[in-house]
Amino acid sequence: xxxxxxxxxxxxxxxxxxxxxxxxxxxxxxxxxxxxxxxxxxxxxxxxxxxxxxxxxxxxxxxxxxxxxxxxxxxxxxxxxxxxxxxxxxxxxxxxxxxxxxxxxxxxxxxxxxxxxxxxxxxxxxxxxxxxxxxxxxxxxxxxxxxxxxxxxxxxxxxxxxxxxxxxxxxxxxxxxxxxxxxxxxxxxxxxxxxxxxxxx
Numbered sequence: 001x002x003x004x005x006x007x008x009x010x011x012x013x014x015x016x017x018x019x020x021x022x023x024x025x026x027x028x029x030x031x032x033x034x035x036x037x038x039x040x041x042x043x044x045x046x047x048x049x050x051x052x053x054x055x056x057x058x059x060x061x062x063x064x065x066x067x068x069x070x071x072x073x074x075x076x077x078x079x080x081x082x083x084x085x086x087x088x089x090x091x092x093x094x095x096x097x098x099x100x101x102x103x104x105x106x107x108x109x110x111x112x113x114x115x116x117x118x119x120x121x122x123x124x125x126x127x128x129x130x131x132x133x134x135x136x137x138x139x140x141x142x143x144x145x146x147x148x149x150x151x152x153x154x155x156x157x158x159x160x161x162x163x164x165x166x167x168x169x170x171x172x173x174x175x176x177x178x179x180x181x182x183x184x185x186x187x188x189x190x191x192x193x194x195x196x197x198x199x200x201x
Contacts, residue, residue: 001028001029005028005029006026006027006028006029007026007027007028007035008024008025008026009025009026009027009038010024010025011023011024011025014042019044019045019046020044020045020046021042021043021044021045022042022043022045023040023041023042023043024039024040024041024042024043025038025039025040026038026039026041027039041126042126043126043127043128044126044127044128044129045127045128046088046127046128046129047088047089047129048088048089048095048128048129048130048131048132049086049087049088049089049098049129049130049131049132050086050087050089050095050096050098050099050102050131050132050133050134051084051085051086051087051099051131051132051133051134051179051183052084052085052086052099052102052103052111052114052133052134052135052136052183053084053085053133053134053135053136053180053183053184053186053187054084054085054103054107054109054111054136054137054138054140055135055136055137055138055163055187055194056137056138056139056140056141057137057191057194057195057198057199058139058199059140059141059162060162060163060164060191061140061160061161061162061163062160062161062162062163062166062184062187063085063107063109063138063140063143063158063159063160064082064083064084064158064159064161064166064175064180065082065083065084065085065106065107065147065156065157065158065159066080066081066082066083066156066157066158066159067080067081067083067148067154067155067156067157068080068155069081072176075176077173077174077176081176081177082159082169082174082175082177082180083177083179083180084177084179084180084183085099085102085103085106085107086099086102086106086131086179087099087101087102087105087106089132095132095134096114096116096134098132099111099114099132099134099136100114100136103136103138105147105148105149106147106148106154106156106158107143107147107156107158108143108145108147108158109138109139109140109143110138110139111136111137111138112136112137112138112139113136113137113198114134114135114136114137115134115135115136115194115197116132116133116134117133117134117135117182117183117186118132118133118182118186119131119132119133120133120182122178131179133179133182133183135183135186135187135190135194137194137198140160143158143160144158144159144160145157145158146158163184163187163188163191166184167184167188170184170185
């Protein structure tokens with residue numbers, strides 16, 4: 001299937017505030033070759049983002065951040081989530097530049113080297129948002145504290161912990177942010193690879 005197999009019949013702006021919501025009336029080609037009936041779908045347009053898991057291969061430590069998330073208020077574990085550093089990609093900005101900037105703003109750390117992981121759709125049933133995901137080499141010595149841009153309503157607690165402890169939190173269901181889950185699972189599978197390229201001399 002290609003873009004030619006989708007016909008947009010109508011597009012309406014429903015709401016434009018912090019996010020943008022659009023309503024599409026469309027039809028698409030079915031696998032049997034016919035066209036679907038007209039479908040109405042709301043689509044959240046919030047831009048694309050980049051995220052990075054800071055990892056210290058010398059100390060085998062990761063850097064996670066904790067902050068309030070309005071979308072998690074109904075979650076039993078609470079609205080403060082353990083996450084990884086992330087930020088919105090602005091126009092004409094490279095994803096790698098975003099995560100380097102956000103690592104300083106959100107966690108007070110400099111990214112010494114970077115490895116791209118995945119570029120994935122967050123929830124394609126309702127939003128166009130994609131996340132470019134990275135793992136970054138850092139020196140975690142003496143890291144920690146509270147960061148974030150106060151004028152943007154950010155209040156971010158930095159947590160430095162062993163990869164083992166982070167994976168224990170992941171296994172117990174205390175890390176529920178998708179980008180953190182994906183990045184930590186990748187690191188668990190690829191730690192030896194990172195040690196080879198980052199600690200080889």
